Amino acid sequence: MAKGSGLSIDTDRIGCFLHHPTVINSFPDDHHHHHHHNNNSNRRLNHHHPKLKLEPMETTQQVPNTIQFPVNLNCTSHDGDEDDEGVDPPPSCDKRRVIGEMDFFADRKQGGRNETAAADAGGSDKKGLDVNVNTGLRLLTANTSTCQSTAEDGKSHNSDDKRAKAERAVLQAELERMNVENQRLRDALNQVTSNYNTLQMHLITLTQHQNHRNRDHKTENNSANGNPEVNNNRLHGGFSGGQVVPRQFMDLGLASAADTDEPALSPSEEERLPVNNAAAKELCDDHAREDSPEDGSNKVARLNPAKNVDQATEATMRKARVSVRARSEAPMISDGCQWRKYGQKMAKGNPCPRAYYRCTMAAACPVRKQVQRCAEDRSILTTTYEGNHNHPLPPAAMAMASTTSSAARMLLSGSMPSSDGHIHHHPNFFPRPSLLPCPSTMATISASAPFPTVTLDLTQNPNNPLQFQRPPAQFQLPFPNPNAAAILPQLFGQAIHSNQSKFSGLHMSHDAVQQQNSLAETVNALTADPNFTAALAAAIGSLIGGGQPNNNGNNGGSISSGNNNSSDSK
DNA sequence: CGCTTTTGACCAGCGC
DNA sequence: GCGCTGGTCAAAAGCG
Numbered sequence: 103m104a105k106g107s108g109l110s111i112d113t114d115r116i117g118c119f120l121h122h123p124t125v126i127n128s129f130p131d132d133h134h135h136h137h138h139h140n141n142n143s144n145r146r147l148n149h150h151h152p153k154l155k156l157e158p159m160e161t162t163q164q165v166p167n168t169i170q171f172p173v174n175l176n177c178t179s180h181d182g183d184e185d186d187e188g189v190d191p192p193p194s195c196d197k198r199r200v201i202g203e204m205d206f207f208a209d210r211k212q213g214g215r216n217e218t219a220a221a222d223a224g225g226s227d228k229k230g231l232d233v234n235v236n237t238g239l240r241l242l243t244a245n246t247s248t249c250q251s252t253a254e255d256g257k258s259h260n261s262d263d264k265r266a267k268a269e270r271a272v273l274q275a276e277l278e279r280m281n282v283e284n285q286r287l288r289d290a291l292n293q294v295t296s297n298y299n300t301l302q303m304h305l306i307t308l309t310q311h312q313n314h315r316n317r318d319h320k321t322e323n324n325s326a327n328g329n330p331e332v333n334n335n336r337l338h339g340g341f342s343g344g345q346v347v348p349r350q351f352m353d354l355g356l357a358s359a360a361d362t363d364e365p366a367l368s369p370s371e372e373e374r375l376p377v378n379n380a381a382a383k384e385l386c387d388d389h390a391r392e393d394s395p396e397d398g399s400n401k402v403a404r405l406n407p408a409k410n411v412d413q414a415t416e417a418t419m420r421k422a423r424v425s426v427r428a429r430s431e432a433p434m435i436s437d438g439c440q441w442r443k444y445g446q447k448m449a450k451g452n453p454c455p456r457a458y459y460r461c462t463m464a465a466a467c468p469v470r471k472q473v474q475r476c477a478e479d480r481s482i483l484t485t486t487y488e489g490n491h492n493h494p495l496p497p498a499a500m501a502m503a504s505t506t507s508s509a510a511r512m513l514l515s516g517s518m519p520s521s522d523g524h525i526h527h528h529p530n531f532f533p534r535p536s537l538l539p540c541p542s543t544m545a546t547i548s549a550s551a552p553f554p555t556v557t558l559d560l561t562q563n564p565n566n567p568l569q570f571q572r573p574p575a576q577f578q579l580p581f582p583n584p585n586a587a588a589i590l591p592q593l594f595g596q597a598i599h600s601n602q603s604k605f606s607g608l609h610m611s612h613d614a615v616q617q618q619n620s621l622a623e624t625v626n627a628l629t630a631d632p633n634f635t636a637a638l639a640a641a642i643g644s645l646i647g648g649g650q651p652n653n654n655g656n657n658g659g660s661i662s663s664g665n666n667n668s669s670d671s672k
Numbered sequence: 673c674g675c676t677t678t679t680g681a682c683c684a685g686c687g688c
Numbered sequence: 689g690c691g692c693t694g695g696t697c698a699a700a701a702g703c704g
Contacts, residue, residue: 442676444677444696444698445678445679445696446677446678446679447694447695449694450692450693470695472695
């Protein structure tokens with residue numbers, strides 16, 4: 103049961119890239135990984151999700167050690183829900199309600215001896231409501247009332263009042279929290295909606311341009327027989343006349359499902375489809391995988407025979423990668439994810455071995471990364487990410503994940519490797535690079551690499567990114583362009599928001615809060631700074647080096663202690 | 673005991 | 689076809 107309870111998987115991927123609204127409900131899995139800490143959001147889910155346990159949630163509430171029965175919550179909501187303030191029931195009523203709970207304890211102490219009062223309580227409507235609501239505690243309530251009747255002294259009365267007030271305050275606080283959370287979820291939904299619209303427009307633009315391209319291409323190749331449908335269906339992925347269209351990269355190689363011909367799908371559905379299909383498959387596979395987890399985790403790429411066709415296509419496709427160069431003495435930059443090393447190789451032309459890591463935060467997370475020190479400067483660590491996480495990410499991991507995914511998207515949506523082997527930037531996204539205000543120094547697209555790779559060079563001072571190291575045969579990616587600037591905040595904001603909502607309840611440790619804050623700052627920096635990479639450097643810089651801010655937890659860059667010293671290896 | 677790392681073997685793609 | 693290279697697998701060892 104440990105790793106891949108299916109739920110998380112759906113959400114996961116969505117959260118990372120598509121930010122599908124459904125993400126909002128996708129905590130449970132995380133629960134798994136980040137047990138102990140639970141949040142407000144979890145509580146709600148618990149009601150619906152049979153798997154979730156109630157205890158942790160209830161126990162962690164700030165509510166005093168008194169009574170923590172959900173039943174009571176409902177009860178109060180019934181009574182005073184509409185107007186918290188105005189609810190103030192008449193003293194008697196209030197008293198009675200509270201007393202019911204108090205009596206519960208009193209009863210315990212006294213050994214409960216009256217059932218007659220219970221019948222009394224059931225009489226009136228509101229009172230009856232209380233009693234009914236606390237059906238489970240019926241005897242207790244009865245006892246309480248009797249207790250009250252028996253002990254009429256002022257002392258108990260006062261203490262009861264105090265307790266009643268305290269109880270009410272607790273309930274009100276609870277209600278407030280719920281409202282806040284609802285508001286947050288609403289905001290998240292709005293955010294998702296707006297982002298969806300943005301992406302849709304983005305896709306439409308791409309589609310139009312692709313149509314244009316296809317038309318041109320067709321006129322060249324098929325001047326004789328014009329079959330207009332030939333290439334149109336390819337817009338969603340796959341090759342069209344040797345061209346790699348952007349869609350196939352949108353999911354970094356995971357959009358195989360979208361490769362099937364489904365022309366009727368709207369862009370949004372199209373985006374969703376691969377996720378859902380993958381998620382469904384994950385769910386199906388999980389059972390089998392639980393028995394043989396090794397298989398599941400190791401053969402992600404070849405898992406499903408059903409995917410054969412897609413894989414064949416995918417095999418021919420090139421995967422987008424995001425490479426991050428950063429100075430770090432640590433064997434690996436801590437990006438907040440859990441990684442498992444699965445291989446190490448000596449790469450040609452570099453005395454330092456290249457280590458291969460796989461994300462282990464979810465059973466079948468396809469994300470992998472390679473870590474290698476720079477041959478010329480051993481202090482520079484090159485980390486190459488590939489794939490998208492299919493699970494929710496802890497706040498500490500969101501910065502890097504959203505950064506790399508966004509960079510990859512930028513790369514894929516803005517560039518079109520064509521048959522000539524060069525990368526052509528989409529005019530919409532990279533217009534007139536030479537005219538851009540910023541020299542775009544720190545991000546490059548490698549046209550010669552086997553995979554389309556965007557390299558983010560963070561080895562320079564983010565504040566002074568004007569010097570570029572070595573752009574040999576590499577295509578400069580002018581990130582700071584108007585359209586990119588328009589999209590990035592969406593992407594980042596979305597990732598942040600959706601994940602924030604997801605994790606709002608999971609990590610509320612001080613560190614986590616700080617991380618979230620720094621993350622928010624990062625987002626602000628990214629959205630405000632015209633130079634994306636400079637801001638990116640600032641963001642990632644916070645993750646690199648001494649910090650390892652999240653290492654206290656398990657999810658903090660689980661860097662292998664010293665294995666990667668690159669001293670040995672084959 | 674379960675998870676991670678190590679490391680030699682294996683496989684696929686590519687160029688010659 | 690062969691060799692090179694990058695990438696992955698999986699048994700064994702290590703570790704907490």
